[in-house]
Structure formats: C-alpha cells, structure tokens
Amino acid sequence: MENGPEYRHHNVIRTDQPDGSILLTSGYEMSPVVETTGDWLHHWAEKCPDHVFLAERSGPGWREVSYQSALEQVRALGAALIARGLNKDTPILILSGNGVDHGLLALAAQYVGIPAVPVAEQYSLIPGAQAQLLHILEVIDPAMIYAVDGQKFAGSLGMDEMAGRSVVVSRNAGAGQTLLEELLRGDSANVDAARAEVGPDSVVKILMTSGSTSSPKGVMTTHRMMCSNQTQLADALPFLRERPPRIVDWLPWNHVFGGSHNFNMMLANGGSLYIDEGKPAKGLIDKTIENLGLMSSTLAFNVPVGFAMLRDAMKKDKALRETYFRELDMIFYAGASLPQDVWRDLEDMAREVRGQVPLMNTSWGLTETGPASLIQHEPTDRSGIVGVPLTGVTIKLLPNEENRYEVRVKGPNVMAGYHNAQDKTQEAFDEEGFFRTGDAMGFVDPQDMSKGMRFDGRISEDFKLLTGTWVRAAQLRMDALAALTPLAADLVITGEGRGQVGIMIVPGAELAASGALRDDNGVFTGDILQTQIGERLAELAKTAAGQSNRISRAVVLSEPPSIADGEITAKGNLNFRKIMMRRKALLDRLYDDEDQAVIRV
Known part of the structure; x- marks a missing residue:
C-alpha cells in the first residue's frame, strides 16, 4: 500500500499447551474501554x-x-x-x-x-x-x-x-x-x-x-x-x-x-x-x-x-x-473471500483516483464474539486471510489435521450466553471457558505467526464421500463460486455418503433470465449450461487434488431459494441442509447418470 492510512504490523504471541492445543494472543496491550x-x-x-x-x-x-x-x-x-x-x-x-x-x-x-x-x-x-x-x-x-x-x-x-x-x-x-x-x-x-x-x-x-x-x-x-x-x-x-x-x-x-x-x-x-x-x-x-x-x-x-x-x-x-475512492482509508469485505480479479480492479481504481491503495482487509468472528476476534490489519496482496488476534482476545487452536485447527475464543468481546437457553450455553463453552466456534482455520505460514490465519471452513459442514474421504465443503464452495461468477449467485456442495462431489447452483440474475434455458421440473437445462458452466468446472477440476476436491456434476435450480421455507437465513445465507432436505428429489436427480439436466465434468 503506497502512502495509505497508518496501520499496525501484526504482533502475535504463541503458546503451545501440553494437550497439543495452541494459544494465540496479541502482542499489543488493549486500550482502556468505556463502560457503556x-x-x-x-x-x-x-x-x-x-x-x-x-x-x-x-x-x-x-x-x-x-x-x-x-x-x-x-x-x-x-x-x-x-x-x-x-x-x-x-x-x-x-x-x-x-x-x-x-x-x-x-x-x-x-x-x-x-x-x-x-x-x-x-x-x-x-x-x-x-x-x-x-x-x-x-x-x-x-x-x-x-x-x-x-x-x-x-x-x-x-x-x-x-x-x-x-x-x-x-x-x-x-x-x-x-x-x-x-x-x-x-x-x-x-x-x-x-x-x-x-x-x-x-x-x-x-x-x-x-x-x-x-x-x-x-x-x-x-x-x-x-x-x-x-x-x-x-x-x-x-x-x-x-x-x-x-x-x-x-x-x-x-x-x-x-x-x-x-x-x-x-x-x-x-x-x-x-x-x-x-x-x-x-x-x-x-x-x-x-x-x-x-x-x-x-x-x-x-x-x-x-x-x-x-x-x-x-x-x-x-x-x-x-x-467512491476520494477519501477511502479501508475496503473491508466479509461473508466470503473477495475474488482476486475484483481485488485487483479495486486497487487499480484507487491508484487512478488518489495514487494510493486503501487498506484492503477482513476480519473473523461470529454473533457470539461481538463479532471481531481476528483481523488482517496490515496490508496484504491477496484475499482470504483473516489475520491475527485482536488485543484482549485469546484464540485456542485444536489440531484437526495437518495445518487445520478447530477454533475457540475467549475475551471480553465474547458473550456470556444465550437468552433463556442454559443448555445451549453450557454446550457452547469448553471446560476452560473458551467459546466453541465450530470454525476451522490454518496458518498462512506455519513458520511465521505474523502472517496470520486463513479461514478453512465450518467443521459442521464437512462430510465424507462414500470412500470415507473428507470433503472440506466451505473452501470448495468458495473456489467454485469464484470460478462460476457471475453465472452462479450461490451454490450448495453435495455428496455426503455418495461417490462424487456435486453442486446445486442458484443461477445469477442474467443466467436465470436467459431465454436459452428450459425449466425441467425444478432444474434448468440447456446448451448454455453444458458449455459455460461445464467448461468452467472442467478448468477448476484440473487443479483439484483428489476426488474430494473435484466437482464432478452439477444442476442449476430453476426455483429460487425460499426464505418462507427456511432455505435462506436472516443473514441472507443459504441454509444448505434445508435446501437438500426440501429438494431431495432434485438431489437424487443430480446423481442420476441418465438425467440429461445434469452437467457432468
């Protein structure tokens, strides 16, 4: 970042515990806090x-x-x-x-x-x-x-x-x-x-x-x-x-x-x-x-x-x-990784307008954590890094697999509990008082804590294929969305208990309005899907490491997700399990090798 706003370099303290877990804290002291x-x-x-x-x-x-x-x-x-x-x-x-x-x-x-x-x-x-x-x-x-x-x-x-x-x-x-x-x-x-x-x-x-x-x-x-x-x-x-x-x-x-x-x-x-x-x-x-x-x-x-x-x-x-760029100090994205082409274009526009790039960053947290617990607070050149602990926050990392950890949080920004739900509150915290987030992360560079953490999905969204191989659904979904933008507005990763990974695609506005598509009892079909979506998924498959990272089939939903039926949450996110339950017949079609509406890769 050239002559942008003042920022702090990352400063992280790591403590390895006897049980194999890792504690991360900020090396900076937390400033005084007002009461209300x-x-x-x-x-x-x-x-x-x-x-x-x-x-x-x-x-x-x-x-x-x-x-x-x-x-x-x-x-x-x-x-x-x-x-x-x-x-x-x-x-x-x-x-x-x-x-x-x-x-x-x-x-x-x-x-x-x-x-x-x-x-x-x-x-x-x-x-x-x-x-x-x-x-x-x-x-x-x-x-x-x-x-x-x-x-x-x-x-x-x-x-x-x-x-x-x-x-x-x-x-x-x-x-x-x-x-x-x-x-x-x-x-x-x-x-x-x-x-x-x-x-x-x-x-x-x-x-x-x-x-x-x-x-x-x-x-x-x-x-x-x-x-x-x-x-x-x-x-x-x-x-x-x-x-x-x-x-x-x-x-x-x-x-x-x-x-x-x-x-x-x-x-x-x-x-x-x-x-x-x-x-x-x-x-x-x-x-x-x-x-x-x-x-x-x-x-x-x-x-x-x-x-x-x-x-x-x-x-x-x-x-x-x-x-837009005249006075801009920071561009902050959340909800998913910012596609790298969008990142690059925003940087170029900022340089054109004011000769410098704003701090481009994100943070990580949940409703229960206030929300921010980690933040990328020094410049980086790529999307998807959620950074390091904020002052006063302790992050506990429990090994899940190589450079993948379950994340738990403690700090003054973390809730005391859920309203009128003592049982849910007790389940939410471990024996040391850390909030169980259910998220997974890995180090950007395991040898350098200052590089921060990268988000690696929701542990609850992971599933196994019929072969017993784990599918990291959240990361695969982000990769697929980046490859399919703007054809896909969103998508659901499927394959639990099946032999291959598939996706159910919510089409982008332009694709959904295309006169070249035909509604086939809940899914779209048409040559445009087999070519444009099929070709992009084929390109993505070339970089896939193993069957669990390879999307082998897809269908495009003709009926938009319904908030009334619980397929969309209050935050506007897809409720993946609800969609798969409500559209079980379409999910079965996705794995029917004879169905002509299925895009095969």
Missing part, C-alpha cells in the same frame, strides 16, 4: 455537538441527526420507555430494517438498560416467513414492538400473538398504536437514575443467530462486548482515531456485522453513518450506486458480490469512481 455505549454518545455530543451521527435519505438529500440531537432524543426516548414500565426483563422487538428512528430507539434502550431485539424485516413482510417471527416471539416475549410504518407492517402487527404488547411506529399508526414522536415529548429529567443502574454487564441487545443449523438462538449482547470490541478494532486500525470515519452502509442491523461492528464503529469514533436503503441485489443496487454518488466514505464495508457489482458500475462511471 452511552459514554460514547455523551463524549461526542460534548466534543462535536453539530457533527452528523446518523442520516437517511429524505427526498433529494439526507435527513441528518447530529450527536447533540441524538443525545437529546435518546434521553427523551429512554425516559419514556422507563415511564411505560420497561426494564431489563421487558425486551423491545424491532421489526423494521435500518433507519434513523430504529437507531435512536435502540440506543435509548441501551442507555437505560432495556434489551433491544432487531430481527430481519422479511420475517414480518413475507407471510410465509412469519413462522420464524413466531418462534422469536416465543423465545423473547417482548413487551414492546417497533416498526417504522404501521401500515406496511400491519400483517405482522395484527397477529394474535402481538396482543397485549405495546406497539410503536414512526408513521401510519393504527388503532392502539403509539407514534414514536409521542415518546419524544416527555421530560428526560428522570432518565439519569435509570442510566446509573446500567453497567458493562447489562444485556442491552439480543441478536438472533441465523438458524442455519438449528432454530435461531438469542445472543445476549452486553455493553462490555460492544465497547471492548470497538476498542480492540481501533487498537488494530489506528486511523479510526485519527479522523472521524464516515460510511454509506446497507448492511442490516439485525446482523452483528452491520448492527454492532459498523454502527458502533461510527459511534465509538465520532463518525457518521449514512444509511443506504439499497443492497447488492437486482433492483436495489441502483439505489446504492445513487447514494454512493452523493456521499464519499472513508471506510467501505460490503460482501464480495456487492464489491463486484460496484466494480462493474465504477468501470462505466468515472464520477462515481472518483467519489
């Missing part, structure tokens, strides 16, 4: 009262809320919540997506010690997905429900299970519902006593896990977890403290990446969060592009497909390219 998120809000309201904290689109411009205004509204809302009898045992369920009112209400709840529970808005807006919402209502039993629009969310707000709960909306209130502006009219004088009872271990957010392998669990998130994690991140990324960061961000707040990592990074460092109502999907990416054209960011967070779509747009739009 409210401390950040008070600090910045005093230091830079007029600086923009939260903003959302309003007409041709933005509705902007300053730090001083945010503090005043948070205190008023907190007082109103306390006056209505809410407390640490009466959660607030937030149904709608990212928005200024959502952010202020969540912070108000944190300010006075009331757990807020943001959930994926599709659970409320897609009738078939309401089973997930009913499960969450049963687990959480909230006293108050918030939705931005009473009319838009009327279907869920009117369910019998909502009876007896207070309902607050920002607009279009129905019978018995309260407008959020009414909560802002009260006196905030009594809020200080409630705030004095709130401390680092107060549970102020409950984040639901994705539910990809079981029913969603509620992760009890404390002030200590959130405040520690932001201190750890700023220790690794010192430029966060040098100037207030600014982001234009779509990542959903019901997920720990958008709602804890990104939201709190702005609050902790006096930054500005401009809410992007778009996302990297057909029909919505144009809104993201419009928003990015209106406001430059200093940090860019996205998933790899999002960066790929933006790359394509910026190649055609010089003004967008200049606005």
